[in-house]
Amino acid sequence: MKAMLFLGLTLAISLLASREFLSMHRPDEIFPSQGLTASRMLSDYFPALKSTPGDTPVYVYEGKERGGHILILGGTHPNEPAGYITAILLAENIRVAKGKIIVIPWANASGFTHSDPQEGSPQRFDIKTISGRRWFKLGSRVTNPVHQWPDPTIYVNPMGQKLAGVEARNLNRAYPGKAHGNLTEKVAFGIMKLIKEEAIDLGIDLHESAPEYPVINAIVFHENSADLAALAQMELQAKGYEFRLEGSPPNLRGLSHREWGDEAKIKAILMETPNASHGRLKGKPSISLIVDGQDKYYERASRLGRLFVPFGPEGIPLKSRVGRHLAGLNAILKSLTELEPEKLVEVENMPDAAEVQARGIGASLR
Amino acid sequence: MRYIYHLIVLYLTGHLIWSLVREKKFWKQAGIAMVLIMFLLRLFLIE
Numbered sequence: 172m173k174a175m176l177f178l179g180l181t182l183a184i185s186l187l188a189s190r191e192f193l194s195m196h197r198p199d200e201i202f203p204s205q206g207l208t209a210s211r212m213l214s215d216y217f218p219a220l221k222s223t224p225g226d227t228p229v230y231v232y233e234g235k236e237r238g239g240h241i242l243i244l245g246g247t248h249p250n251e252p253a254g255y256i257t258a259i260l261l262a263e264n265i266r267v268a269k270g271k272i273i274v275i276p277w278a279n280a281s282g283f284t285h286s287d288p289q290e291g292s293p294q295r296f297d298i299k300t301i302s303g304r305r306w307f308k309l310g311s312r313v314t315n316p317v318h319q320w321p322d323p324t325i326y327v328n329p330m331g332q333k334l335a336g337v338e339a340r341n342l343n344r345a346y347p348g349k350a351h352g353n354l355t356e357k358v359a360f361g362i363m364k365l366i367k368e369e370a371i372d373l374g375i376d377l378h379e380s381a382p383e384y385p386v387i388n389a390i391v392f393h394e395n396s397a398d399l400a401a402l403a404q405m406e407l408q409a410k411g412y413e414f415r416l417e418g419s420p421p422n423l424r425g426l427s428h429r430e431w432g433d434e435a436k437i438k439a440i441l442m443e444t445p446n447a448s449h450g451r452l453k454g455k456p457s458i459s460l461i462v463d464g465q466d467k468y469y470e471r472a473s474r475l476g477r478l479f480v481p482f483g484p485e486g487i488p489l490k491s492r493v494g495r496h497l498a499g500l501n502a503i504l505k506s507l508t509e510l511e512p513e514k515l516v517e518v519e520n521m522p523d524a525a526e527v528q529a530r531g532i533g534a535s536l537r
Numbered sequence: 538m539r540y541i542y543h544l545i546v547l548y549l550t551g552h553l554i555w556s557l558v559r560e561k562k563f564w565k566q567a568g569i570a571m572v573l574i575m576f577l578l579r580l581f582l583i584e
Contacts, residue, residue, distance in 0.1 A: 185577040
C-alpha cells in the first residue's frame with residue numbers, strides 16, 4: 172500500500188517536472204518590425220534541416236536600394252542572453268533603406284530547449300516592456316543531448332580540430348559544418364549555405380563570456396576584417412566604449428570568425444560582452460543575476476584584480492550588455508561604409524545604445 | 538543506439554519499481570522514489 176503511494180507520488184512529480192522541462196521546447200515569441208521583407212527558415216537554405224530541432228527562423232530586412240549584405244547572429248550560445256536579445260531587438264525595430272540585413276535570433280534552436288545541467292540556472296528571465304512582462308528562455312551553451320547523442324570521447328570537427336566530446340554540440344566549433352554531419356554540424360552547414368546564397372559581405376556573431384575570461388568586451392575579427400575592426404574600435408572609443416581587439420587565431424578551427432572568413436571569404440566579426448551569470452565565480456544563479464548583473468563575488472574578484480573588466484556594486488546589467496552590442500554594431504556598420512562605400516547599409520529605427528542603457532531594453536520591445 | 542539506451546533505462550527502471558514494491562522501510566522507499574523520477578524522465582527522453 173505504502174509502495175503504491177510512493178509510486179503515485181513518483182508519477183505525479185515526474186509529470187510536473189515533465190511539464191516544466193517540455194515547456195522549454197516551445198519557442199519564444201517574436202514580433203518582427205514592419206520593415207521585415209521576408210520571413211524564412213534555415214531549412215529554406217538547407218532542406219535537410221526541415222522538421223528537425225535545428226531549424227530556426229531567419230528574418231530578412233531588405234532595402235529598395237542596393238548596398239551591403241549583413242548577417243547578424245544571436246543565440247549561437249543560448250546561455251548568452253545579450254547576444255540573442257540584441258538580435259531580437261533589431262528584428263523588432265529596424266527598417267532597411269539600403270542594402271540587406273539578415274537576423275537569426277536563435278542560431279542554435281536546439282540549445283534553447285534545455286538548460287545547462289548542474290548549474291541551477293533559471294529556465295527563463297523576464298524583461299518589463301510597454302505591454303507587460305515578457306519572458307525569454309535561457310538555454311544551454313550546446314545542443315540538447317536529446318537531439319544529438321551520444322557525445323564522442325574526442326570530437327574531431329569539420330576542420331579536423333580535436334576537441335573535448337561535448338564540443339560536438341557547440342555550434343561555434345562546428346563551422347563550416349557538414350551536410351551529412353551531426354545536427355549541430357548541419358546547422359552550421361545551413362548558415363554557411365545562407366551566407367553564400369545571400370551573398371553576405373559581413374557576418375557578426377553576438378556572444379557573451381564570463382568576466383574572468385580574457386576575451387571580453389572584445390571584437391574578435393578574421394584577418395580579412397582587421398581594418399574594419401580597428402576602425403570600429405576607434406569609433407567606439409570616441410563614444411566612450413572600451414572594446415579590445417582580438418585577432419581570430421588561425422589554428423583555432425571551427426569558429427564563426429575563422430571559418431566564415433576562410434570558407435565563405437566574407438568579413439567575419441564576433442563580439443563578446445561580460446555576463447556574470449555565465450561565469451564560474453558567481454553566487455546563486457537567478458533571474459536578477461542575468462538581468463541586473465549584480466554579484467558580490469564578482470565584485471570581490473574585481474577588487475582583487477582577478478577580472479578582465481571592471482565590476483562594481485552596480486554590476487553589469489543586461490541593458491548595458493545589449494547596449495554595448497548595439498554600439499558595436501553601429502560602429503561596425505559605419506566603419507564598413509567608410510572602408511567600402513558601395514557596401515553602405517542604411518538602417519532606420521536602429522535601437523540606440525545609449526537609450527537602451529538609459530531607458531532599459533523593454534522600451535524598445537513590444 | 539537510442540533503442541539500446543531505452544532498453545538499459547527501462548531495465549533499470551523496472552528494477553527500481555521492483556525494489557520500491559519490495560522495500561519495507563519508509564526512507565529507503567522515499568530514496569528509491571527520488572531516483573525513479575529521474576529514470577522516468579530519462580526513459581521518455583525529457584530533458
